[in-house]
Amino acid sequence: MSRALAGWLVACYAFLYAPIGFLIVFSFNDGRMVTVWSGASMRWYVALAHDQALIDATLLSLRIAAVSATLAALVGTLAGYALARFGRFRGRGALEAALAAPLVLPEVITGLSMLLLFVVLEQLVGWPAGRGATTVTLAHASVSVAYVTMVVRARLAGSFTTLEEAAMDLYAPPWQAFAFITLPLMVPALAAGWLLSFTLSMDDVVVASFTSGPGASTLPMVVFSATRLGVTPEIYALATVIVTVVAAGLCALSLVRRHAA
């Protein structure tokens, strides 16, 4: 690697990480400002721990993210399996295109179209009644299915077919070959897809704003409206907590992997 390339790499990582470093430092600032340092303190972490609206929004977001990721994993597994294993079948091209569509649909269009769907469904069949956690969950799941499908399909494409064939040669019916051979082999892809879906849901403000209703504000929605009113170190404290949790999770994961290897 040439010196110029290495230098550029360092500059890019500095660009990516400088704002995060800034967040962490100023979350410990004593003053109200996020620009002037006025001494170290934990007061914004204390404020965070007493901010009931923010805590409720976090719990709601965690619930929505977990349920929507699970829903997306169920549907995405079937779709990814079909695309990786069924060879040519009628409507394959259409299915592939439709599954990829949410990846390239702008968020505002996804949000608006999902909201209109829920409004029309409520008028026609009375479900889902009103907008709230349920509608946000369904909207997030509808986007995430595309990601799970992509990951599952990539994992299955061209691998493990010999194992499945061996199972079938030994008279396992197709569902048993799937349940005892394919499914366990898919677990890493499923975990990756689930985690990706969970993250997307935790991070989304646009689709949630369209599809949510009164009394069901997700964490990004609360942070977004707080940001419009002005940035406070409390949000930085929240960001630092998230960074810590993510970093701890990654460390645990790499320890587990090293242990397993």
Added chain:
Amino acid sequence: MRAGRTFVLAVPWAWLLLFLAAPLAIVTLIAVAEPADGVPPYRLTWTLDNLRLVATDPLYRNALGLSLKVAAVSTLACLLAGYPMALAIARAPARWRETLLLAVMLPFWTGFLMRINAWIGLLRDDGWINTLLAWLGIGRLPLLYTDAAMYVGIVYTYLPFLVLPLYARLSRLDPELEHAAADLGAPPWRVFLRIILPLSLPGVWAGCALVFIPAVGEYVIPELLGGPQAQLVGRVLWGEFFQNRDWPTAASVAVLLLVVLLAVPALLVRALRR
């Protein structure tokens, strides 16, 4: 066997019909409906007035033009920054590669709004960047709520989306090809232009699409970092829906944006074939 196969296919199909085809059909239906007072605020009819207004009125046309420009400039900036980055990671010693790649993805997990919040703090008139500029003798500049701030936000957010597919492509190139070209006397810049760049183009297109498409419809970044003049199409759609409560016009903006997004790749392919 057949029943199982039918079930495996039926679930995704049913899901896509309900959560992709139906919503898009309903958006089109509302785009040709009439705005009305009431809940929900439209009356189903067959009128092209909303679509005609959105396609001809300068407010919407300028918003769309500005969005395409901002997305194109941001994509180019991401490409200029991200290409050498992806190349450097692909050329790094094998034991560092996984860590370097993880470091590209890591900011993604810290929360998008959190990072935008950090940029607001950094770009403010009394923020650190301005303090640095003043210290360097350049003097303080208005940064926050300008186009520059918006571009920084978009490039910052979407850079990883360009680097990852590009890295995937670059890491799979056969180094023997470069050695062969170099042995035959090609200088490094020529090896890059004739060997590396052409072979990496699929990764370039994939990465550019992953930046360009979300950037066209971007709402949060222009809203929080750009000034009031940064009326991108996502912001206009949002305003029609949430502030004006004009659902048919919002749906018409969505239809227009969708048509343009479908047309751009088709036009690009035609232009490249020529």
